[in-house]
Every structure is written in structure tokens, then in C-alpha cells.
Amino acid sequence: MVAFSALLAAAVTTAPVPVQAAERNAQEQRARPSDDTSGRVQRGQASHYHRRLNGRRMANGERFSVNSNSAASRTLPLGTTARVKNLETGRTAMVEVEDRGPYARGRILDVSPRTAQQLGMLEEGVAPVEISPVEVPQRDGSTRPGAGASR
Template sequence: MMQRFFSLLMFLLVVFVAVDAQHTEKGKASYYSDHFEGKKTASGEAYQAILLTAAHRTLPFGTKVKVTNLKNSKSVVVRINDRGPFSMGRIIDLSKSAMETLDGINDGVIDVEIEVQKEQ
């Protein structure tokens, strides 16, 4: 019982430290197809293409992330509400409106930098 408690405590500590630190990553981003409209995300919310949301493998739900298109320097802030991406080499899946803001729709997959935003 105590070992489970300490394991949970260590997990929470790692999560809070990771979110509090200036977390940045570079990699590939894709976006949700129209097929996912209205379907439930891992957080329980329904996916809506018009919202500025995204999927990340490990960041806690509700985390705000600035995503910058490395090709044109356009950026957008999204809220993590789903898990993924599940394609190798990709670090984030964006909602359609987020990808449109980055001018990445025609490319489909773009090179990005993501940066966790501190709460104000």
C-alpha cells in the first residue's frame, strides 16, 4: 500500500515539474480529419474542428501550448484535450482550425516547435 502511495506521489511530482518547466519540443504536426468531428476525445470532450485544441501523448489535459510553424513562423495557442498522435515522428495533432491558423492545411504535415505556456 505504501509503495503504491509513493509511486503515485512520484508520478504526480514528475507531471507537475514537467508542466512547470519550460517544455519545448520540435517535430511534426498533423491535424484531425473531418471524420473525427463530434467524436469523443480522451478527455471526454467532443472534438470540434473550430476549437483551438490538440492531442499530445503526455501533457496533462488543459495544458496550453504555443505551436509555431517553422516554415512561416506563424503560431497559435492550443489546449490539450486528447491523446496522440499515434503516427511515428509526430509530436502533436492539431484541430483543423489550429492548422489553418498556421497555414498548414495544404501541407498536411508540418514542422513545428511546441512550447508549454505558463498559466497567468
């Protein structure tokens, strides 16, 4: 009984060491096993975040800003930098994948309202886009150039 209580006391007093912010950010930037780290070009429908989401936390832990170049992707790793081209208008914008989504069927990317304005899709809300990753975080913590790096 004494050994059990000593063990219990040791377990209670030994608190887990908090992960440092820089280490946590590095862990968040690593690709998940299901992420597409190939850097290939993707095509599909994009939509934009609603302004009421301003200030909410994104998957990377940062707060969303409607004036940022944030984007959400279900398949690209967090931290991916990509060039997005609206296939209807030909306009392009650079984004950084900082969140997960979109969760609407048939969509491959959510962008901030500022980026939607740059792409000329703010009024319509949805547009066909081409996503060309420029820099893609890898599972080992390194980064590699994507298909958009050579353009």
C-alpha cells in the same frame, strides 16, 4: 450461511457513489506519471485531425470540434495551454491539449483543422513545429507557467 447472504445483500444494495462532473474534470486535468510537466519547449512534426472526427469524444471527455483550438499530445498533460509555431511559415496559434495522440510515428502533436489553417499547414497536412507550453497542469492539481509563458 445467513452471514454470507446478509453480506451479499449489503454488497448488492450498496452502489458506488457517482463522481461529480467537476471532480471528474479535476481528475482528468491532473498529469499522469509519464506526462512531461516541465514546461520545456518541444520540436517535431505536427499533423491535423481529419474532419470526419468531428463530434467524437476526446481523452478529456469533451466532444471534438473542427473549429476548436484542441490539440493532442502523448507527453503533455491534458489541460496544457501552449503556443505552437510552424517553423516553415513562422505563423503561431494557441492550443489546448485535450486529447491523446498522435499515433503516427515521428509526430508530436495533432491540431484541429482550424488551428492547422491558422498555422498554414492545412494543405500539406504535416509541418515542423515548436511547442511552447504556456500553462502546464502538475501532478498535485496545481498549474505552473511553462517556457512559453515568458514570451
